[in-house]
Amino acid sequence: MSDEQSAEYVPPRVWEWHAQDAGRFSAINRPVAGPTHDRELPVGRHPHQLYSLATPNGVKVAVMFEELLELGIAEAEYDAWPIDILAGDQFFSGFVAVNPNSKIPALLDVSTPTPTRVFESGAILVYLAEKFGAFLPASGAERAECLSWLFWQVGSAPFLGGGFGHFYAYAPVRLEYPIDRYAMEVKRQLDVLNRNLGDRRYLIGDLYTIADMAVHAWYGALLLDNLYGAAEFLQVAQYSHVLRWAQELAQRPAVQRGRRVNRTWGPEAERLAERHGPEDFKR
Numbered sequence: 332m333s334d335e336q337s338a339e340y341v342p343p344r345v346w347e348w349h350a351q352d353a354g355r356f357s358a359i360n361r362p363v364a365g366p367t368h369d370r371e372l373p374v375g376r377h378p379h380q381l382y383s384l385a386t387p388n389g390v391k392v393a394v395m396f397e398e399l400l401e402l403g404i405a406e407a408e409y410d411a412w413p414i415d416i417l418a419g420d421q422f423f424s425g426f427v428a429v430n431p432n433s434k435i436p437a438l439l440d441v442s443t444p445t446p447t448r449v450f451e452s453g454a455i456l457v458y459l460a461e462k463f464g465a466f467l468p469a470s471g472a473e474r475a476e477c478l479s480w481l482f483w484q485v486g487s488a489p490f491l492g493g494g495f496g497h498f499y500a501y502a503p504v505r506l507e508y509p510i511d512r513y514a515m516e517v518k519r520q521l522d523v524l525n526r527n528l529g530d531r532r533y534l535i536g537d538l539y540t541i542a543d544m545a546v547h548a549w550y551g552a553l554l555l556d557n558l559y560g561a562a563e564f565l566q567v568a569q570y571s572h573v574l575r576w577a578q579e580l581a582q583r584p585a586v587q588r589g590r591r592v593n594r595t596w597g598p599e600a601e602r603l604a605e606r607h608g609p610e611d612f613k614r
Contacts (some may be wrong), residue, residue, distance in 0.1 A: 365427060372425035375410030375607055382412050383436035384424060385594035387558075389451045390548040392436045393606075394467070394589030395459055400609070401585040404463050406442075411606035413593045427434045453485045456541040464613065466541045476535040481521075481543035488549045490516045500559040514565060517533060517553075521570045524550060528572035532579075543580060551577035557576070588612055 335369065349363050366523045373532075374380055381396070383389035399407035412433050414420040414569040419472040421433040430437035430450035447456045459479075460467035495513035498506065524546070527534065534542045554559045554567045554577045580586055591603040591612070603611060 358382070359421070362459050364431065364433065366424040367419065367422040368424070370423035370425055372429065372439070373410075375412075376532050377408040377410045377607070378406060378440065378442035379392075379409035380439040380441060381409050381436060381593075381595045382414050382439070383413050384427065385590065385592060386435065387548040387552055388434075389436045389593055390552075390590055391452045392438065392455050392459075392497070393534075393544050393592035394544045394548065394586050395456055397585035397589040397592075398583075399444055399459065399463055399465060403464060404465070407459070407463055407532065408608070409606070411592045413595055415595070417532060440503070451485075453481055453545065458543060460541050466539065468535075468540070468546070469537065473535055473538065477538075477540045477542045480534045480540075481545050484542070484545045484549065487520050491520065491549060491553065495561070496559045499561055521550065521553075521565070521567065521573060525570040525572045528576050533576070543576075544586075545578060547580045547586070551580060552586060562608070 333458060369439050381392060396407055396409050429439050429448045432450060436450040436452055449455045468477055490513055495517045498509040498513060509528055534546060554574050591601055592606045594602045595604050
């Protein structure tokens with residue numbers, strides 16, 4: 332550890348925001364809420380308007396829509412519009428009206444008498460599952476187990492993304508303590524999943540649910556796509572049950588389509604910046 336890294340940080344008496352020190356993603360973080368400029372959201376022809384980006388949280392919802400359509404539920408059709416978080420799209424007034432937290436994804440259901448806004452990816456998954464009666468058990472122990480794993484993901488992923496991912500891949504300076512602390516927690520989480528999947532096909536047993544979609548978007552990406560370039564560092568191959576589960580889900584056609592929605596980077600064949608119908612995947 333260098334002298335600079337080992338020097339103790341002494342917090343000032345009053346915290347001040349220094350945006351220029353925030354690193355690669357400084358444009359997406361600020362200490363206040365609300366819109367910075369006026370702009371309306373685009374609205375397409377389908378019942379559901381998704382405003383998102385193909386980050387793990389965005390992928391969850393796109394996969395859910397594609398799984399519903401795979402079941403033949405035509406009423407689940409949707410338009411997906413990209414939100415460029417590095418350009419600050421999440422801070423324009425139209426988006427903030429749908430998600431006051433200025434994070435992707437956000438959903439507007441225009442099929443209801445008054446358009447219904449839903450924000451936070453876990454809430455969107457539950458909303459769609461209940462609306463269409465799919466991928467969420469209606470009652471009993473299975474429903475409780477599904478919601479438990481869904482909220483496990485909601486509570487755990489910030490340690491993977493905003494914790495480990497930030498300090499390992501995006502922070503202006505790599506520091507040993509936060510990387511070591513969050514790496515330990517991510518490996519603990521992987522062990523939790525590995526033990527649970529040791530005798531289960533999916534997270535709650537034999538039933539594929541929104542919990543699998545949510546967890547796979549983060550932890551499947553970590554194992555299969557080398558998220559943050561950290562697969563070797565975290566020795567993810569040792570979590571064999573998670574790997575088996577992740578590989579199986581990655582073969583689902585709806586998962587493959589959902590991962591492309593609102594993706595604006597990577598190989599051309601994997602991108603689909605906007606999605607307005609199934610025909611878009613053939614381009």
